[in-house]
Amino acid sequence: MAYIDNVTITRLGGFEGSDPELVGAYPAVIGDKAELINKALPEGAVPGTFRSDKIAGMHILSYTFKVKAERESLRDDLASISIIVSDKKVHIDQMEALFKEIARSLDESGDLYQMRPTMFVQMMERIYNGVNKSEKIKIDDVVIDIPQIIKMNKLNIFKKDLKEFQGAF
Amino acid sequence: MSLFSIFKRKTDAKAVFIGLDSAGKSTIIDFLREGRFINHTPTMGKRKLEIDIEGTRISMFDMGGQQSFRDLWFGEMKTAKCVVFVIDKAAPHRFPEAKAEFQKVLPAIQKEGLKLLILANKHDVPGAASMREIIQGFNLLDVENFEILEVSAKTGYGMATAFSKFYSLLTGKHIQKLNFAGAVSVYTNGGVPIITEMDQNRFERVALEGGFLAAITQFSQMKLPGEIATQFILFESKQNGTFIVARSAHFIGSLLWYKELGVTVDQSKIALGDLLGHLESSCATADENTVSFHVEHYVTNIM
């Protein structure tokens, strides 16, 4: 059973001739590509901010961050990492709290800022698996201990199944 | 507080900053607000920034310059009073593209009767296009009612003039760019002189009295309480006026003030503090030539 359906990374570019683009999605693109870019990296997005929106009836949570310029003469880029959740049994605010912890840890470690295209796929895959299997995420030197975060913050990601309640009466 | 906040008049108006991606729109706006260069990421669509001047609000809409955002310009222009079109004068290979965009917005500007200010940015870059090349490149001789200025949002060159012009276009009120100094000198934090700029009409040279240099030396040996704090001392000169001396983490600056400038000592202090703030954020550890270059450009805002 999956908590999250997808991890997506988009970026603005900011060099001559660039436009907002989809860097990658794991395991697959969800919804219309243009809409996905639009929702993941919305108008007015600035580094260090979170957004939540809906896409194709699902929740999309996004965090916008800075990426180091590839060359000295270029400016830093603006990018965003998003997760998409369709499961109605997921408490979206609880998932948001978890996602914020993950994004913050990665940003504070400098991993998001230093990110190179070769690391994108790895990062999306590890986050996808880490969250869905509730296990530690290891990216470069950063370890994000998902079970620990859930425990420390008393997160209840899943809504209690109605049947469980019924059984109790 | 920045020296640009000295221009205090009542107004209530909206300005839209447009131009190709990477022309320097966001950097210019940040410079106008903060008095120094700030490095940042490209703009996602648009950014709205406000400055409150005497309780009223100037809103500056910083529009993304990339292809997919250019349609957004027109929507914001409808409710604006002034359009600032920013050109990267160090990128002449993009003049044709910039000119095409300029010609698309021009009819809307004229139809709505908007004020037009063109800023030819990146004046600091060696070999950037000349004003003549820009006027030709953009067919500006055929355009009515606009103002054009050369600026650098990196070194601060011409920014105070640009702000006064921007302000008068936006509000219809004329403001004079202020003179904060008769002379400005910058030293290393060890007291070694780097550069002096002075009002050529008034001075051939600023006579330096023995006590003044002693004060600089003394300042260079003083311990600063914090890393960032800028500290000031005043030194009364018999021949020249009042020297305001300031020390930041990497520099000592001195500014010659006298009554005829028409500003207060406190205003000149702010101006000197802004200069040091700019140097700290742009060239704290750079070589002397770079620092001199920044000082030459930045003092255009002070004198």
Ligand SMILES: Nc1nc2c(ncn2[C@@H]2O[C@H](COP(=O)(O)OP(=O)(O)O)[C@@H](O)[C@H]2O)c(=O)[nH]1
């Ligand atoms: N050398 C130089 N670089 C500048 C100047 N103004 C902006 N830049 C740089 O040009 C790039 C684009 O600036 P930005 O303000 O983001 O452009 P925008 O897309 O028009 O908002 C950034 O790397 C800035 O640091 C300037 O006057 N001189």
Ligand SMILES: [Mg+2]
């Ligand atoms: Mg911008």
